[in-house]
Amino acid sequence: MDVSGLRVALFSGNYNYVRDGANQALNRFVGYLLRQGAAVRVYSPTTDTPAFEPAGDLVSTPSFPVPGRKEYRVPHRMSAQVRRDLKAFQPNLIHLSSPDPLNHRALSWARDHGLPAVASVHTRFETYPRYYGLAFLEPLIESMLRRFYRRCDAIVAPSDSMAQLLREQRMSYDVGIWTRGIDRDIFNPGRRSLEWRQSVGIEDDAPVIGFIGRLVMEKGLDVFSDAIDQLAARQVRHQVLIVGEGPAREWFQNRLPNAVFTGFQGGPDLGRAVASMDMLFNPSVTETFGNVTLEAMACGLPTVAARATGSESLVTEGVTGRLIRPGAIGDFADALQHYCDDGAARARAGEAARMRAERNGWDQVNQALVDTYLRVIRQRAQGMVLRSSPVP
Template sequence: MRALDCTTEAPCPPSRLRIALVTETFPPEVNGVAMTLERMVDGLVERGYDMQLVRPRQASDSTPAGAHGFDEVLVRGLKLPRYDGLRFGLPARSRLLREWSRRRPDLVHVATEGPLGWSAVTVANTLRVPVTSDFHTNFDRYSAHYGIGWLRRPVAAYLRRFHNRSATTYVPTAELVRSLGDQGYARVEAIGRGVDTALFDPLRRSEALRRDWGLAPDGLAVISVGRLAPEKNLGLVLRAFAAIREQRADARLILVGDGPLRDTLARTCPDAVLAGTRHREDLAAHYASSDLFLFPSQTETFGNVTLEAMASGVCTLAYGYAAAAETIRDLDNGAVVRCGDEDGFIERAIQLAVNDRLRAELGEAARRSAEGLSWGHVVDTFADALLRAWRRGGAAQPWPAATGAGGRAD
């Protein structure tokens, strides 16, 4: 276990700090938040922390609770609309109050902002257990892409209220620290993201896979990885690829992921390879076997796929915010354009598509950059942040136990 040092000014932590991590999503679900949390939980366990994971029981669960090497509390959940395979946790105030009164955690960390998360913050505040939170997803921005833009302001207000009930909110970029601070969020701290450079590696490039995609030996594989959903701005991927095809008839579009737009994309771009959801080595081979990664989303808090593409040695083009703003230097280790500049995005995509040497140099530089972004350093930073929150003690400002998002804690 990594030493948990203490000073005369602060209490010395227990020999095994017990942390209850509450989340609506966790593997086997496939998304960036689930993957990030798995890395964090595994890393904390490896460092000797006593972890409890509180999450909804997922339809895809195939292993019993506790089989992962840490304590799990599985609660009721419901299917998340328009997100097949994902569920959100129902309020569980009574269950958590019993669990945490019986075996009190030293700190509660709430990773998602649904009803389960609200219950967890309420119970932690009631029991005077220090509570921290994560801001992983711009749910308020998503509303405009699903025909409920009128909900953006109420959702934003709920998220702000939710996070201001915790002692500290952790976000993945310094840019998001500033943005949330301007919106009235208090006590926001940046903790970055890492990438598994052993898994995502240029050496996984597969000529057999490229042949399966229908590519000629020197053909151009343009890839997009992520959920096939409106918030990912995939229309710009299609427009950029159409412009590329006018210059490179040997180009092929590879869409990795699944979601509500799959059928629409198949009709709109019948020549595209719809690879579906891919996992681990298979996913890594899809990245490494590609030549140009396009990521025009503007709704990410980070975008783990950016680091995965870079680690795979793939030339990456993205808007200059979130992960790209933190890690990509334009035309040095990738390419970035100003957010919302669709014409600039398409022009840069063409520039990269027609210049094989430039694309290769940027991909090699991207790999070198990714090699310095280890998960070990990220987990150490997260562990230190949780320890500081434990030392400070207590919630930021306890709320009445009966108060909740709709007037009730449950």
């Protein structure tokens, strides 16, 4: 079989109703599959106000809003309509992209029908409770994730560091890599615009510390704010540029009243905003890859990031940026001050980052996932059921 013989049923908790790095990667991948002649059917919650048009055919699934985070929805069951649609579509592989109730049901459906199942890991769900005062739940969530992923034929992670963590957590015996690509037409140093910086109130020669992403507490907004406070106390010249939207925006603006908040930026506008920064500050420990880090690197920016999964696979300590122990406010401030004060060091690290980002083209990284698909289908056909995948 080649890619044109694939019939993929993809299950997602958020395919297009709220924009994030994970679902943009999934949509790009579906587009790639369709261009290669594969058939794809996507099952996910939908809303009347999606963030963007979906790639491929999207089937709506029953869901309810997440308490306290109503912009997100939980797909809680596989309806009779979805089951009929699946049966008519006749997939030969199930792709699971979120360990929610619907994906659990889809995994059971795959097992009942003798189909291979591949799961992609997009975020570290087990770390989320710590941002809401519920850190004691982390071991329980990790155990639940292990039960889910071990029933899959294979799982894929977006970075080497995340893949290694999944192995250490005993999530699966078959952990592959599906990394992320970069659109170099959008993200490149040529997008930098002093005119745009001036239009949002940024001085031409001020070192700009940037944040890119959804404004939610699990992105490390508290750590970001505390480190910026230290720079101000040290009287380090800088300006802060925040690109993104989310429920924590009001908290973040109150915390950093002197920062420039642009709201959501997309496409060429996002490329311009990123390239117009001077460094990226990414203190989050929840990412499995860090799309924004790669985008910043492609624009020639050094990154100061938490030493965590994802960032460790992109940022080379002391070469393309700095990797700091998570939550070490003073060390984050030291690294940011270094790049604010030393323009030459900033330029060297930014050029090294740009060269590193050249490795990530979308077609190459998406073909790696296709290769995983074809391998697990072949193994199933040959009766090679992995230890991580109990016989149905």
